[in-house]
Amino acid sequence: MKPHQANRLSEWLYLAAMAVAFFTGFGNMPLYQRYYVTDLPGFGWAANFMINVEVHYMAGAVLLALAAYFIVSWIFLRKEGLRLSQTGRIRAIVLGLALLTGLAMAVKNLSGVVYPLPLLIAMNFLHMSLAVCYLLLALGCRIARAPWLRKNQR
Amino acid sequence: MSSLISRRSFLKAGLITAGTAAAAGTGLASAIRAADGPKTELCTLLDLNKCIGCEECVRACREINGHKFPEPEGPPPIMRPVERVKTADWSSPEKRTVTDRLTPYNWLFIQRARGEYQGQSFELNIPRRCMHCHNAPCSKLCPFGAAYQLRNGIVRIHPDVCMGGAKCKTICPWNIPERQSGVGLHLDLLPQYAGNGVMYKCDRCYDRVAEGRLPACIEVCPESVQEIGPRNEIVQKARDLAGKTSGFIYGLEENGGTHTIYVSPVPFDVLNQALRKGPGRPQLQPVENVMADANRWIGALAIAPAAGVIGALARFKQTAGQTQKKEDKPS
Numbered sequence: 358m359k360p361h362q363a364n365r366l367s368e369w370l371y372l373a374a375m376a377v378a379f380f381t382g383f384g385n386m387p388l389y390q391r392y393y394v395t396d397l398p399g400f401g402w403a404a405n406f407m408i409n410v411e412v413h414y415m416a417g418a419v420l421l422a423l424a425a426y427f428i429v430s431w432i433f434l435r436k437e438g439l440r441l442s443q444t445g446r447i448r449a450i451v452l453g454l455a456l457l458t459g460l461a462m463a464v465k466n467l468s469g470v471v472y473p474l475p476l477l478i479a480m481n482f483l484h485m486s487l488a489v490c491y492l493l494l495a496l497g498c499r500i501a502r503a504p505w506l507r508k509n510q511r
Numbered sequence: 512m513s514s515l516i517s518r519r520s521f522l523k524a525g526l527i528t529a530g531t532a533a534a535a536g537t538g539l540a541s542a543i544r545a546a547d548g549p550k551t552e553l554c555t556l557l558d559l560n561k562c563i564g565c566e567e568c569v570r571a572c573r574e575i576n577g578h579k580f581p582e583p584e585g586p587p588p589i590m591r592p593v594e595r596v597k598t599a600d601w602s603s604p605e606k607r608t609v610t611d612r613l614t615p616y617n618w619l620f621i622q623r624a625r626g627e628y629q630g631q632s633f634e635l636n637i638p639r640r641c642m643h644c645h646n647a648p649c650s651k652l653c654p655f656g657a658a659y660q661l662r663n664g665i666v667r668i669h670p671d672v673c674m675g676g677a678k679c680k681t682i683c684p685w686n687i688p689e690r691q692s693g694v695g696l697h698l699d700l701l702p703q704y705a706g707n708g709v710m711y712k713c714d715r716c717y718d719r720v721a722e723g724r725l726p727a728c729i730e731v732c733p734e735s736v737q738e739i740g741p742r743n744e745i746v747q748k749a750r751d752l753a754g755k756t757s758g759f760i761y762g763l764e765e766n767g768g769t770h771t772i773y774v775s776p777v778p779f780d781v782l783n784q785a786l787r788k789g790p791g792r793p794q795l796q797p798v799e800n801v802m803a804d805a806n807r808w809i810g811a812l813a814i815a816p817a818a819g820v821i822g823a824l825a826r827f828k829q830t831a832g833q834t835q836k837k838e839d840k841p842s
């Protein structure tokens with residue numbers, strides 16, 4: 358695969374996985390049935406919380422793979438004089454934390470794993486708010502056409 | 512040895528926590544303290560042969576846990592969209608007295624099963640309440656962390672955190688939690704547009720257990736129908752009892768294992784047929800592990816980063832190769 362093809366594929370995967378992760382993430386709350394989303398053609402499955410969580414995991418797995426891909430890529434790109442921009446750095450931190458808290462929540466769902474109540478509430482709250490923060494940041498950066506990377510000036 | 516774990520042996524089994532929970536106030540603080548108990552999973556065994564259906568346990572549960580019941584200050588708000596959201600109000604004096612099903616004011620009821628098995632008629636009384644599943648989907652998938660598990664396996668819904676969306680009820684194989692509208696956190700947020708009260712169910716008298724006391728329903732039963740103890744011991748007892756009485760077991764494998772094991776002289780499919788089922792009256796069918804499919808994805812989550820690293824290495828090796836080739840070319 359040529360580098361520009363890899364770039365396009367990873368960007369496409371990132372957008373698709375993000376859309377699915379956000380849709381199923383909000384779908385973890387009992388809102389879609391209340392607000393007619395599950396009545397839309399093709400969205401009936403979103404009423405099923407168990408399917409919803411599995412699809413959320415799938416999107417999470419793609420995002421984790423992409424995160425690892427971009428971290429390694431960033432190490433290589435640093436050598437070529439590319440650096441994360443200011444907004445890129447903020448986005449990377451928020452997304453990284455959202456993914457890590459998501460992973461912690463998936464571990465919590467395993468049989469026999471019990472988080473104490475304060476940690477459980479904190480994880481739910483953090484995962485949700487970090488994801489929403491990232492959504493707003495990502496949309497803002499897209500509108501402002503703020504890039505992830507910048508050339509090292511020195 | 513008596514098959515009932517007496518209060519003394521219950522204490523001796525080391526299942527007491529410091530007993531500070533009750534003393535240290537209400538709400539989140541006491542819940543957290545209770546959650547710090549020893550990680551010995553408690554399980555109950557119910558010998559259906561013994562239950563006479565006197566409902567002493569039901570009365571005791573209501574009395575002892577009455578202070579945990581919802582007290583709405585007025586009628587529930589009108590929920591939007593009206594045609595889509597049903598409110599559930601059990602707070603009227605008449606509805607509070609209902610004892611023949613689960614409600615926010617009745618966490619335990621006696622389900623009667625009458626029928627015939629192997630040419631003989633039977634009549635059994637089945638105390639029904641939350642099963643306190645080992646891998647409880649209600650707690651695992653509560654989006655707010657309101658439904659949570661204590662280290663001793665008790666599954667509880669925290670009334671100060673619950674939004675009343677009833678996801679726990681939807682994903683519970685027995686649809687146990689019951690909603691009371693017009694109470695809870697959501698009234699302080701967007702009362703008409705998000706949430707719908709608080710979900711209630713048996714909390715296995717977690718506060719009494721934290722003090723080393725028996726759940727009320729177990730303590731008052733004149734027939735010693737229930738006993739409680741560490742899960743491995745109770746499982747063994749359930750197997751022994753079923754072996755001795757040619758009985759049948761329910762709750763051991765259901766939903767991947769629960770902390771409530773019934774032993775009955777009549778098979779559970781026969782009992783299930785004989786039950787009056789419906790809202791607030793759970794079934795007794797075999798239940799697959801609800802969380803099993805979702806938890807299979809943990810493997811994908813674990814290997815995903817490795818796949819990403821390999822992809823990036825492959826890509827940059829290729830780019831490096833191409834750059835190298837370009838550099839090697841004589842200009």
Ligand code: SF4
Nearest residue numbers: 562563565566568732
């Ligand atoms: S469990 Fe005990 S107290 Fe409850 S109905 Fe049966 S015999 Fe009575």
Ligand code: SF4
Nearest residue numbers: 641642644647649683
């Ligand atoms: S029986 Fe239902 S409410 Fe009780 S722990 Fe299991 S899933 Fe939760």
Ligand code: SF4
Nearest residue numbers: 572713715716726728
């Ligand atoms: S364990 Fe406690 S809360 Fe649960 S049914 Fe028995 S008395 Fe009620």
